[in-house]
Amino acid sequence: MSFKIVNFKCFGDDRGSLVALEANKSVPFNIKRVYYIFSTKDGVSRGFHAHRKLKQVAVCVKGSCRFVLDDGKQKTHVLLDDATKGLLIEDLIWREMYDFSHECVLMVLGSEYYDESDYVRDYEEFLELSGC
Numbered sequence: 001m002s003f004k005i006v007n008f009k010c011f012g013d014d015r016g017s018l019v020a021l022e023a024n025k026s027v028p029f030n031i032k033r034v035y036y037i038f039s040t041k042d043g044v045s046r047g048f049h050a051h052r053k054l055k056q057v058a059v060c061v062k063g064s065c066r067f068v069l070d071d072g073k074q075k076t077h078v079l080l081d082d083a084t085k086g087l088l089i090e091d092l093i094w095r096e097m098y099d100f101s102h103e104c105v106l107m108v109l110g111s112e113y114y115d116e117s118d119y120v121r122d123y124e125e126f127l128e129l130s131g132c
Contacts, residue, residue, distance in 0.1 A: 002071065002089070002090030002091070002092070002093055003069050003076070003078070003087060003088060003089050003090065003093060004087075004088050005078075005085050005086070005087060005088075006026070006027075006028075006057060006085065006086040006087070006088050007084065007085055008020075008021065008026050008059075008084050008085065008086060009026070009084075010084045017083075019083060019084055021057075021059075021086075021109065027057050027086075027109055028055075028057075028088065029055050029111040030111060031109045031110070031111070032110060032111060032112050032113050033109070033110035033112065033113055033114060034107065034108070034109050034110070035107075035108055035110075036061070036105055036106060036107040036108065037097075037100075037104075037105070037106045037108075038104065038105045038106070040065075040100040040104060042102075044098075044100065045096055045097065045098040046096070046097045046098075047067075047095045047096040047097045048094075048096055048121070048123075049094070049095070049119050049120060049121045050091075050092055050093055050094045050095065050119075050120040050126045050129075050130075051091055051092070051093075051118050051119060051120065052091060052092065052117075052118045052119075052120060052129070053091050053112065053118060054091060054110055054111055054112045054115075054118050055088070055089065055090055055091060055110070055111040055112075056088075056089045056108050056109065056110050056111070057086040057087065057088050057089075057108070057109045058080060058086060058087045058089065058097075058106060058107070058108045059080070059083065059085070059086045059087075059106070059107045059108075059109075060080040060081060060082070060083065060104060060105070060106055060107075061083050061105045061106075061107050062083070062103055062104060062105040063081075063100070063101035063102070063103040063104030063105060064079060064080060064081035064099075064100075064101045064104060065079075065080055065097050065098065065099055065100045065101065065104050065106055066078065066079050066080070066097070066098050066099040067080065067087060067095055067096065067097055067098075068094075068095070068096040068098070069089065069093050069094070069095055070093065070094040070095075070096075071092070071093055071094075071130060072092075072094070072126065072127050072130035072131070072132035073130075073132060080106070086109075092120075092126070092129060092130050094120075094123065094126050
């Protein structure tokens, strides 16, 4: 499956901590888009799509949430709960996010600008594209 946990270097002292995210260094692509999800209501799940070519790194900068990642053959559940770790998701991976903690802020860095035609929102179409 095309995903992995990326460990970011954390700098800290008695004043606090800092993580710097840099394109083509700590993030393995040029960053063209950044967005974040917050104030998610209890019991809400998000995502339910795949991307044709977009690569993303998701980071819970505060709180936690869970992902279901699906390549059409197997599903994997991933917990994000550490601001020094990111979840790299390659193209053609169905993703669902759920179990957002009350204070969760989920930041996502993308390799491409927003393009609705890159989204695969129908699971059956996703299975066809992924060769399943």
